[in-house]
Amino acid sequence: MVPEKYRKYDIIDAHAHIFPEKIAENATVNIGHFYDLPMNSTGMSSKLIESGSKIGVKKYLVCSTATSPRQTASINSFIAKECAEHPEFIGFGTTHPDSEDLDADIAQIKELGLKGMKLHPDFQKFNADSPEAFRIYERIEGELPLLIHCGDHRYDFSAPRRIAAINDNFPKLKLLAAHLGGYQRWDEAQQCLPGRENVRFDVSSSLAFISPEMAAHMVRKYGVENCFFGSDFPMWSHEEEIERFLALGFTEEENRRILAENFCDFLELR
Numbered sequence: 008m009v010p011e012k013y014r015k016y017d018i019i020d021a022h023a024h025i026f027p028e029k030i031a032e033n034a035t036v037n038i039g040h041f042y043d044l045p046m047n048s049t050g051m052s053s054k055l056i057e058s059g060s061k062i063g064v065k066k067y068l069v070c071s072t073a074t075s076p077r078q079t080a081s082i083n084s085f086i087a088k089e090c091a092e093h094p095e096f097i098g099f100g101t102t103h104p105d106s107e108d109l110d111a112d113i114a115q116i117k118e119l120g121l122k123g124m125k126l127h128p129d130f131q132k133f134n135a136d137s138p139e140a141f142r143i144y145e146r147i148e149g150e151l152p153l154l155i156h157c158g159d160h161r162y163d164f165s166a167p168r169r170i171a172a173i174n175d176n177f178p179k180l181k182l183l184a185a186h187l188g189g190y191q192r193w194d195e196a197q198q199c200l201p202g203r204e205n206v207r208f209d210v211s212s213s214l215a216f217i218s219p220e221m222a223a224h225m226v227r228k229y230g231v232e233n234c235f236f237g238s239d240f241p242m243w244s245h246e247e248e249i250e251r252f253l254a255l256g257f258t259e260e261e262n263r264r265i266l267a268e269n270f271c272d273f274l275e276l277r
């Protein structure tokens with residue numbers, strides 16, 4: 008039974024990862040090593056739903072990133088298959104800047120009915136504002152929203168200023184800047200990302216690292232209407248992340264927007 012404090016909200020998880028069962032264990036362990044963080048669960052659809060059900064999540068944006076170009080087609084097929092089996096999933100496909108045929112990758116994403124694209128410059132090892140990456144953005148601008156990992160103090164691939172450069176060059180690209188626009192680069196994110204049309208933010212994998220006051224300040228700076236709730240599952244459980252989110256002290260109306268309505272507006276889900 009979902010506790011009353013969550014039941015009053017329609018909750019959408021705007022950032023979750025799933026992997027095929029065969030590799031889910033390894034993929035999850037590898038991400039844990041990459042970030043040097045303990046993972047809450049294993050990135051499988053069944054586990055995702057089990058975790059989200061505890062707080063009554065109604066929909067999940069699910070994605071997975073290709074660390075080499077040849078994985079792209081099978082990852083996209085996998086995400087589409089999971090979406091067919093789980094109507095509560097909204098699938099985002101992926102590609103890779105080194106892909107030999109970006110047009111084919113993007114055509115596949117559209118044919119499969121996936122709703123957007125996910126890129127992770129740090130895993131995929133490309134600068135988010137490089138000419139190779141621009142070849143992707145110019146093809147999806149106005150067509151597919153892009154969820155992009157942002158920030159890491161150890162790497163510069165996805166630095167917030169590079170995310171800002173994407174928006175400068177592709178103002179019509181709907182950009183979802185993960186982790187409040189810059190995991191571990193919170194100051195840089197606040198300097199260069201507020202006030203940009205077509206840029207939205209999720210609060211996933213952020214709230215455990217900064218104070219509630221600072222997180223609330225960042226959300227207000229970006230605009231409550233521009234921010235989405237997300238778990239970054241399997242990194243965190245939904246219960247952990249919703250508790251951290253509710254501790255930010257937004258009004259019920261603001262919570263409603265961040266937990267679901269803003270995301271529906273962005274993806275035109277209703």
Ligand SMILES: [Zn+2]
Pocket residue numbers: 022024156185239
């Ligand atoms: Zn992610």
